[in-house]
Amino acid sequence: MDRLSALLMRLDFSADTFFEGAFCGRSHFPAQPGIGHLHLVRQGPAAFTHDDGTRLQVEQPALIFYPRPLAHGLDTSAGTARLLCATVRLAGDDAVIDSLPSCLHVPLAQAPAMDGVLGLLFDEAQYGGMGQKLVLNRLCDVLIVQLLRHALAGKLISAARLFGLSEPALAKALAAMHDHPGRPWAVASLATLCGMSRSRFARQFHAVIGCPPAEYLTGQRMLRAQALLRQGRLVQDVALEVGYGSQPAFTRAFRACTRLSPRDWLAQAGPAGPVGGRLAQGDS
Template identity: 90%
Template sequence: MDRLSALLMRLDFSADTFFEGAFCGSSHFPAQPGIGHLHLVRRGPATFTHDDGTRLRVDQPALVFYPRPLAHGLDTGAGTARLLCASVRLAGGGDAVIDSLPPCLHIPLAQLPAMAGVLELLFDEAQHGGLGQKLVLNRLCDVLIVQLLRHALASKLISASRLFGLSDAALAKALAAMHDHPGRHWTVASLATLCGMSRSRFAHQFHAAIGCPPAQYLMGQRMLRAQALLQQGRLVQDVALEVGYGSQPAFTRAFRASTRLSPRDWLAQGGN
């Protein structure tokens, strides 16, 4: 069994469609424990508003997926949108896995040619389905979510190492520690202790699951945090200390090894 299949079976997810058709006006979806949402915008416009004030306007056919509980509003303004909406139940264990996913995935259908067959079945069932229609729609939405996650992994919208690493209960504590506190002086021995393993067993299992040694993974997390801090306008010397380097030159060398640019040159080129 492949890793994505094993992960989704462990999460025991299932979709429950609750609306299909023309929608005009506004609606609010509260955050409910263990519930995400999938919105298929067949025709816009539709604007999704989040509690932090951010907005996502969808004018073209697209999928909008909230993999974990997140309160959001939906408004079509003066227009009418064609929508299919489903709640997504996440019954299995794995809060850390769910938390590793982006809060919202927005992907235009034009970028999802591999899903054309499922979408055609979904639209046809929504319009012409007979007995058992809701069950068929729910199962097709399940397939759509699997394909959506497959696309997000292939497009690197989701970190495969973090997603699958956190799904490995034996490594989850070490990965969470590096994600949450990349500036600490983590060693293979201290990370192994967090996981209740010997140093050699932890190093072997980590490399097998994640695809690189723990030290390399930690450096990657430090560089991601450093880039975020630099984009916030933090001074290079302060960033160096926060992400675990004793001096600015040591940090600059590590940053250049990762990006082929110094921190200042990286910012000057747009921080990409």
């Protein structure tokens, strides 16, 4: 069994469609415990807004997936959009669920492998008879699996983080690096968290994650650094917060990971990163 199948079999997820058709206006979706949302924009325009001020403008057919609770607004007042919307119940391993992005945006043109399921979904929405809602729900379940497959292949989701957190033997070390990347983690201290010897931990980590612990920690530090830079933090302050003793040392590590200095990277990325965008370079 492949890793994604094994992971999803340990989670409890199901879609429940609640709207399909033409929509013009505004709607708000509050955050509800254990509930995410799937929005299929068959025809735009549509805008999704979030409490942190970010805005996702959708002009072309796309999937927008909120895998966990996140309050968001939907605005199609610029025109009439064709939508299919579903709530998504996703429960099980909280650490694995939290490793998913808060919002995942995938234009349909970039995911041709989904065309078959989307065709069935559109046909059922238009022509379905008795049992239509059940069929739509099950097709949305399949679509979510395909969406996660696409996101992993395109590195929109960190495979190392997603699958690593599902490995009980490594979960504590991974969570420690994710939550506190600026701490001076050593292989020995991470191994102790997992109740392993240093050599066994290093071997198992590399076998599951695909890189040594130090390389993975650097990737997590760079992700945190990029988020802080977008918030307007000074480079020297970011360097200290993510575990580097000096700004030059941080800049060398940042450049090795992104091929840009922190300031040049920020000039390209902008102060507010794209909603549901690709994970930063250096993520393992």
